[in-house]
Amino acid sequence: MDLRQIRYFVAACEEGSLSAAAVRLNCTAPGVSQQMTALEGRLGTSLFERTPRGVTPTPAGRRFYDRCLAVLKAVSEAEIEIEDFKAGLCGSVSAGFAPGVAKAILPQALARFTREFPRVDLEISSGSADALVSATSSGTLDFFVGQFAKAHIGLSANPIGRYPVALISGVRRGFMPMKPLRLDSVAPLKLVLPSAANSLRPKIEEAIQGGAIAVERTILMDNLPAGLEFVSQTDWSWILPYWLCLKELGNERVTVNPIVDPTLRVDVALIFPAQRPLSRPSQLLYDYFCQELQRTESEWQRIMAGALSSS
Incomplete structure (x- = not known):
């Protein structure tokens, strides 16, 4: 067994395909397949379940994968240490x-x-x-x-970490700057929502469904600069992480309000x-x-x- 076989095996596990592993490693798919067959022969056990869609590790393969990660990490750490030593x-x-x-x-x-x-x-x-x-x-x-x-x-x-969020609204919404808000006790919001990939999205939707946030209308927005400009020109609001709220405290076209309830974190x-x-x-x-x-x-x-x- 050599490092090349270990690298091939780890790539195949992570890509779920011998051909995709070959692309990742800049080699040929038959070469990867040959090395995996040789590795399984050496270990005397099947490491993959092969299907028309690709490969998945067997129970033995999953256990071997964890060991291979430790080997590759140790090798990488040694290389990094030598590089730092040589060059500063x-x-x-x-x-x-x-x-x-x-x-x-x-x-x-x-x-x-x-x-x-x-x-x-x-x-x-x-x-x-x-x-x-x-x-x-x-x-x-x-x-x-x-x-x-x-x-x-x-x-x-x-x-x-898990970090606090706040409400950013266009000044037309009429909120007093930095006044803490309970979102179930204000008039329904026109609310910008993040994409489904954002970890905050399901928390906001759960709060809306549970009545903790009253909404009149929602819009999905992924583009941060466009979204902030949109809010600043309208009476819409956006629940955003505190670090973006800090940046907007001097913006006279928006108001920032801490959220007392519901408790949301990003x-x-x-x-x-x-x-x-x-x-x-x-x-x-x-x-x-x-x-x-x-x-x-x-x-x-x-x-x-x-x-x-x-x-």
Whole structure:
């Protein structure tokens, strides 16, 4: 057994297809098939159930997959350690961030990182959770910070935290800025809803169905800049994470209101390939991001405390 067989096996498990594994590894499908047959012969057991649609690990294959991940992670850690030792902190980071945190949190973390580590090349992506999770799974991204709607084979998700949200409305709606609101006791809202991939969406819908949020009309919106501009020109409202609300406090065309009830939170996680740990540059960029996230949360809590004490 060699590392090539282990890499082929892990790719086949995660892709669910020998041909897809071949594309991912830039080799031929017959080559992958031959190596998997040889590996099963060496181990004396079947690792895959083969169907016309692809392959799925057998119980033995799933157990072997976990062991292979540990091997690949150990090899990757050793390579990273040697690279850092030889060259100091350099290299590259390719990371994805959900649009909200990319707009409100990431710039400050990036400014610090690029100033302190000029030898590290950066490639930053933002977009839908599905697209960024897929890019992380394929290895295009080193990690993704955002929402993780469902388990994805080959990826690890470390929860970062659960964070408060607030209501942003056009000034035509008539809310007093920063007045805490109970959404079941205000006149029905015209409410912008996030896409189904957003972890906040089912929580909002559950609150609407349970009567905790009164709504007159809803609209689905995925584009953050367009949605904020739409709200600012109308009497519509949007429930958004606190970090976006902070950015809009100086916008005279909208009002921001803390939500007292219902209690809603948005989940954020670090998502990365299970077989490959974060490189030192990636880890540092992630650490700087988390520090900025913590700083803005403390600022929001301070503003919230003042709003609640004066209400």
